Amino acid sequence: MRTLEQTTKEVLELASRHFNVQPGSLTPEDDFFKKLGIDSLQALELLTRLENHFGIELPDYEMQGVSDFRTLADRIQTRL
Amino acid sequence: MLDLAKYQSIGAALRDALDQFANEVCLIESDRERETERLTYREFRERGHALAKGLQDSDFSGGRTAASGQNPAAIIMTNQPKWLISAYAIFHCGGVLVPLDYKLTPDEHWQLLKHSGVSVLITEYPIWRQLAASNALEGSCVRTVLVTEAPADADLHGAERWEEFRGAGEPAFVARQRHDIACIVYSSGTGGRPKGCMITHENYLEQCVALTSLYPFWPGIRYLSILPTNHAIDFMVGFFGPFICGATVVHLRTLRPEYVREAFPKYKIAYVSLVPLVLKNLRKGLQARFDALPSRKRKLLNALVAINKVLTRGRPRPAISRLLLRQVHDAFGGDLRAIIVGGAFTEPQTLQFFYDLGIPVANGYGLTEAGTAITVNDLKPFRADTVGKPLPGMEVRIVNPDAEGVGEVAVRSKTVMAGYLNDAELTAEAIVDGWLMTGDLGRFDGDGHLQLFGRKKNMIVTEEGKNIYPEDIEKVFESLPVKEFCVFAANYIWPRRAMAGEQLVLVLHLEPGQSMTEDLRREINSRNQRLLNYKRIHGVVLWNEDFPRTASVKIKRNALAERLAQLERASAVQSL
Numbered sequence: 001m002r003t004l005e006q007t008t009k010e011v012l013e014l015a016s017r018h019f020n021v022q023p024g025s026l027t028p029e030d031d032f033f034k035k036l037g038i039d040s041l042q043a044l045e046l047l048t049r050l051e052n053h054f055g056i057e058l059p060d061y062e063m064q065g066v067s068d069f070r071t072l073a074d075r076i077q078t079r080l
Numbered sequence: 081m082l083d084l085a086k087y088q089s090i091g092a093a094l095r096d097a098l099d100q101f102a103n104e105v106c107l108i109e110s111d112r113e114r115e116t117e118r119l120t121y122r123e124f125r126e127r128g129h130a131l132a133k134g135l136q137d138s139d140f141s142g143g144r145t146a147a148s149g150q151n152p153a154a155i156i157m158t159n160q161p162k163w164l165i166s167a168y169a170i171f172h173c174g175g176v177l178v179p180l181d182y183k184l185t186p187d188e189h190w191q192l193l194k195h196s197g198v199s200v201l202i203t204e205y206p207i208w209r210q211l212a213a214s215n216a217l218e219g220s221c222v223r224t225v226l227v228t229e230a231p232a233d234a235d236l237h238g239a240e241r242w243e244e245f246r247g248a249g250e251p252a253f254v255a256r257q258r259h260d261i262a263c264i265v266y267s268s269g270t271g272g273r274p275k276g277c278m279i280t281h282e283n284y285l286e287q288c289v290a291l292t293s294l295y296p297f298w299p300g301i302r303y304l305s306i307l308p309t310n311h312a313i314d315f316m317v318g319f320f321g322p323f324i325c326g327a328t329v330v331h332l333r334t335l336r337p338e339y340v341r342e343a344f345p346k347y348k349i350a351y352v353s354l355v356p357l358v359l360k361n362l363r364k365g366l367q368a369r370f371d372a373l374p375s376r377k378r379k380l381l382n383a384l385v386a387i388n389k390v391l392t393r394g395r396p397r398p399a400i401s402r403l404l405l406r407q408v409h410d411a412f413g414g415d416l417r418a419i420i421v422g423g424a425f426t427e428p429q430t431l432q433f434f435y436d437l438g439i440p441v442a443n444g445y446g447l448t449e450a451g452t453a454i455t456v457n458d459l460k461p462f463r464a465d466t467v468g469k470p471l472p473g474m475e476v477r478i479v480n481p482d483a484e485g486v487g488e489v490a491v492r493s494k495t496v497m498a499g500y501l502n503d504a505e506l507t508a509e510a511i512v513d514g515w516l517m518t519g520d521l522g523r524f525d526g527d528g529h530l531q532l533f534g535r536k537k538n539m540i541v542t543e544e545g546k547n548i549y550p551e552d553i554e555k556v557f558e559s560l561p562v563k564e565f566c567v568f569a570a571n572y573i574w575p576r577r578a579m580a581g582e583q584l585v586l587v588l589h590l591e592p593g594q595s596m597t598e599d600l601r602r603e604i605n606s607r608n609q610r611l612l613n614y615k616r617i618h619g620v621v622l623w624n625e626d627f628p629r630t631a632s633v634k635i636k637r638n639a640l641a642e643r644l645a646q647l648e649r650a651s652a653v654q655s656l
Contacts, residue, residue, distance in 0.1 A: 037613045039544070040183075041361070044336050059111070060334045061158045061229075064182060065210045 002080060008073035011050065015069065018049050028070035050076060081298070081325045084289050089256040089281040091171035093324050098125040098168075101326030104299045107161045108347060111333040117161055121326070124165060132169035133247025138224055140173050140200060152264065153200035154178040154193055156207055159305045159331050162228050162242060164319050166202045174254025175200075177263045178276075179310035182207060190216040195274045196264050196501060197221045202242065205230035212237035258282035264501050265312060267448040268539075268547045276501035283451035286494040288321055290471040294458055295351065295418060295442055297325035302415075304330045304343060304352040311545070312452040313353050313422040344413035353420040356430070357543035359441070363430050366408075366437075381405075389436050394461050401438020408437050418442045422453070423545020425532065425579035428464035435462050444468050445530060450516055451495030455530045466529035467522075476530065477515075478523055485523040486577075488536050490515040521575075532579050538572040538637060540582035542614045550584060553615050556607050557586065561600065564589045564627050566635050567617060573641045574649040583618040585653055587644065589627060596622060596654075605656055619653040 002010075012026045019036050026035060033043065047058050050072075056079040066072050082100065087093040098106075102122040109117035119127070140151055153170045155177065157163045170177050178196045180189060182204075189211055193201065201222050203211070208227045211217075217225075217238065225239035256262070262284055264276045295317070297303070305318035322329050330347045332339060343349065354362070370381060384404045391400055398417065402409045409416070419434065420442045434441045444456035445467035454476060457468035470476045474493045481487035496516045499507035510517060519537030522530050539549045550567035557565055570576075570583045586604065590596070601620075608616050621644065628639040644652075 033612055034609055037609075039357075039613065041335075041337070041358075044334075048336060057112075060336070061160075061204055062206045064158060064204065064206050065186070 002077070004073060004077045007054075007077045007080070008070060010053065011069055011073045011076065014049055014053055015046060018046055026069065028068070028073065030069055031067045032069060032072070033067050054080060056080065081292060081296070084285045084324065087285060088258050089171070089260070090262050090284050090320060091168075091174065091253070091256060091281075093285065094168055094171060094320070095253060097121070097324045097326065098128070101299060104326045105328045106323070106326075107164065108302075108328060108330045109161050109333065110330065110339075110343065110347075112339055113342070116333070119161060124161075124168070127165050128168040128172065129251050130246040131165060131242075132172040132251035133249060134245045135169055135173050135175075135200065135224075135247075136251050137247040140175060140224075151175040151200070152178050152196050152198045153202065154180055154196070154198040155310070156180045156182050156189060156201070156203040156211075157228070157309075158182050158204065158333070159307075159309050159314070159318075160228075160333065161331060162202075163309050164323075164329070166226075166242075167319065169251075170200075171262070172251060172253055174256050176261050179263060179265060179315065181266075181308060181310050183308070186210045186214045186216075190214060190220065192266055192274060192276075193222060194220050196276055200224045200226070202226045202228075204228050205234060205236075208237065208239055212239075256281055258285065259498075261498060263315075265310070265448050268549050268552070273503070273506070273551075274501075275503070275506065277448045278498040278501055279448075279451055280498050283495045283497060284316070284320060286473055287316060287451045287453070287471075288324065290473050290495070291316060291453060291456070292321055292325065293472060294456055295420070297322045297327035297351075299326035300328070301325075301350045301417075302328045302330055302347055304332070304340075304347070304349045306332070306335060306340070306358075307353045307355065307423070307545075311423065312446070312448050313420065316452050317351065317353055317420060341411075344416065345410070346413070348413050348415040350415050350417045351420060352416070353422060355423045355543065355545040356421055356426040357424075357545075359419065359421050359426060359434075360430050360543065363433050367433075385436050388438050392435070392438065392462075396435075396438070396440045396459050396462070398438065405438055409439075412439065422446065424541045424543055427580060431462075431464040435464065445520075445532060447516075447518055449497050449510060450491050450493070450518070451497065454489075454491050454493075454518075463527075463529055466525065466531050468530065469528050470530070476524075479515075479517070481523065486521055486533050487523070489518045489520045489522045489530070489532075491518060492516070521577075533577040534571055534575055534579060535569070535582075538569050538641070540569045540571070540584060541579075542582075543580075544614060546614055548584065548615055553584070553611055553617075556610050557604070560588075560603065560607070562588050562594070563591045564635075566627060566637065566640060568637070568641060568644070570618070570649065570653065573644045584616070585619045585621050586617045587621045587623050587640070589623050589625070596620070601656065608656065617656070619655050621647070621652050622654070 008028050016023045098121045106121040106124045107119045153175050155166050199221050205227045226242040226245050227239045228242040258281050261278045262281045263279045267275045303322050307314040388404050418440045426443050431441045444453045446453035455468040455470050477490050478487040479490050492515045521534045522532045554567050566587045570585045628636040
């Protein structure tokens with residue numbers, strides 16, 4: 001079983017890869033819309049990547065209002 | 081379709097529609113590949129009435145706003161059946177609905193909830209969790225909070241479960257008159273001065289008659305609801321319009337492209353509403369697929385499209401288009417009658433692309449203040465270069481036209497709002513002698529089609545349909561180390577005859593002896609990054625005079641813009 005810390009680290013790594021940004025340039029507190037300059041459709045793409053990676057389902061409506069990596073990792077953790 | 085001329089209110093019309101179409105399917109909800117809900121109008125009525133009775137038992141008649149004299153209740157939800165059931169229950173109780181954009185931040189939500197004096201809030205648990213965390217409930221008028229889909233062990237923070245909030249017995253129907261307020265719809269102002277458009281029952285009834293005369297619904301026809309239902313377009317064509325015709329609304333709990341694509345053939349969708357950005361992406365996707373076809377097939381497709389163009393020059397001919405371009409139409413389920421696009425300006429090339437494939441795009445022009453649409457393309461014939469003709473019942477005129485006939489678009493009709501909530505000054509600026517001054521610049525061509533050329537007002541509209549007012553984003557630049565600053569829509573300073581590619585610029589007045597250093601540029605960039613991407617400024621303009629100000633030291637934006645206009649745009653705007 002992953003710890004929240006591990007989950008957060010994997011979320012950051014996957015987001016860096018997916019949006020082609022320098023590994024290590026993202027922090028858990030970052031707002032991914034603002035930091036990555038992405039729109040809601042691109043955020044959905046990221047969710048799909050995360051679902052495949054963690055083998056879980058993340059309903060869009062449960063992610064409503066989630067914009068930072070830490071909360072995102074927390075929502076994933078509760079479903080692992 | 082019900083004869084809406086006989087009705088006084090949305091609530092009365094919906095009540096009769098639920099009886100008249102009792103056995104028709106009214107709502108379908110799908111979550112990925114699973115269908116999670118299918119309700120007939122009879123079943124919808126049962127749920128709506130149980131909720132309405134619950135509201136009445138909890139004294140929903142309290143909490144009246146001074147302006148409307150009625151009960152405000154807000155809905156903050158993603159597109160789903162419970163949104164519509166809740167709205168129905170509110171109207172049945174004679175209440176005023178405040179539909180809010182679920183994508184706003186908790187602070188923005190609380191600001192608008194307080195501004196409208198909402199007493200009942202209906203929302204989804206994940207949204208409520210964030211709203212409750214900001215501890216603003218006590219300072220608001222909200223007395224009852226209903227949350228949907230809360231987990232069994234969830235801390236509800238004082239809210240009640242929507243699913244259990246039921247009254248026994250039939251609720252009393254509370255009648256409203258045509259001039260009563262039905263909804264307060266916020267068209268902007270989350271960072272500044274809230275603009276709560278008071279839309280009357282008559283506004284909606286008249287708009288519905290006009291729209292359904294061009295794009296009709298009937299039992300069995302299905303509309304895919306993607307645009308948020310708080311948006312005036314989805315409220316009309318994804319709720320009120322289809323309901324009074326006995327049609328079916330399909331909700332998807334996920335908007336991931338793969339599931340949206342699947343929904344078209346699966347549910348035989350006839351209409352869908354999209355914002356221009358999504359339509360443009362859809363076009364790009366289709367074009368990429370066409371380009372990837374082997375040369376022979378591509379040539380064949382191009383030939384068929386050319387034939388379709390000739391045959392549909394005068395009007396759409398769906399049967400012929402489907403026959404000619406079967407594979408394209410099958411990808412959309414084969415039953416798509418039109419894509420409704422709204423919220424922002426759509427490029428003519430995108431509209432033409434779809435029309436040439438035999439998929440008409442119902443583009444038009446509207447404002448929340450005008451009760452949704454003012455003009456709509458009637459497809460007789462299709463014109464990609466205009467926003468169509470005025471809808472029946474709309475008087476549209478061009479105020480102070482220049483030599484080319486371009487001036488401010490003004491509208492007078494039974495669909496124009498009653499005014500802005502609690503803001504007589506803004507209302508008086510917007511509605512002059514019964515005419516709604518839109519702030520948009522346009523002219524009529526010889527065929528009576530309206531063409532738009534830009535804005536007179538200081539704001540931009542993004543391709544996602546978001547209205548951005550410069551005043552609303554200035555907060556992020558507060559305490560910037562300069563003498564003074566101001567954000568403008570570039571087109572407001574330098575009017576340009578275009579509706580696309582609008583940009584915001586930051587005007588800086590530096591301190592004496594100060595120059596635009598790399599440090600200052602970095603600071604501006606860093607603050608810009610704190611804004612969502614569609615709210616960001618695109619450039620900086622340096623200005624070396626004091627900003628004109630009022631006695632209360634507010635910037636006189638019009639006067640400043642006039643002075644800035646003396647600069648040449650291309651050289652004045654420095655990129656970041």
